[in-house]
Amino acid sequence: MEPVKGGTLAKVPAEVEELFKAYAPNASPASWAMRFAASLPGVKMVLSGMSNLAQMEDNLSYMENFEPLTEQEQALVVRAAELIKNQIAVPCTGCSYCTEGCPQKIAIPQYFSLYNEEMRETVSKWTVNSANYKQLTEKFGRAGDCIACGQCEEMCPQHLPIIEHLKAVSAHFDN
């Protein structure tokens, strides 16, 4: 499940896109994620959410006559993963499985998304992310309102240390 991490791996950083294009100009970023998952030993099926015809056609283009990743391609994917990890502060896919039972009604994925944007900003001190965070806190709990009950971490399919990440979000936005 989630070979493209809720669509996150369909939009990779420019550096990674260039890496992929240099090797296979017509292969989509999502195709690399899907083929990686489908090439793992013991995997017989990968489930990918598709929201339009173009995505389905893209999936069919490489899954219909599936070719597992070669060793060279595996190395390329490992390099891409390193580059992606270096650029994403919190690898949240935005699935929202964590939010329903939060006693503090914290907008976890939205805050992580704003925080990731903020960590990519390098020039200006004031950003729209801070304003958007403030607006969200009028309706939802602040990141700093987390009481560390842990229910969200039990629900997270990415096994993220949400409580720790929220502390970083709070330190950045709540002050």
Ligand code: SF4
């Ligand atoms: S640990 Fe924090 S964010 Fe997670 S459910 Fe509990 S209060 Fe909400």
Ligand code: SF4
């Ligand atoms: S469950 Fe995990 S991946 Fe999904 S929105 Fe919450 S923190 Fe993000």
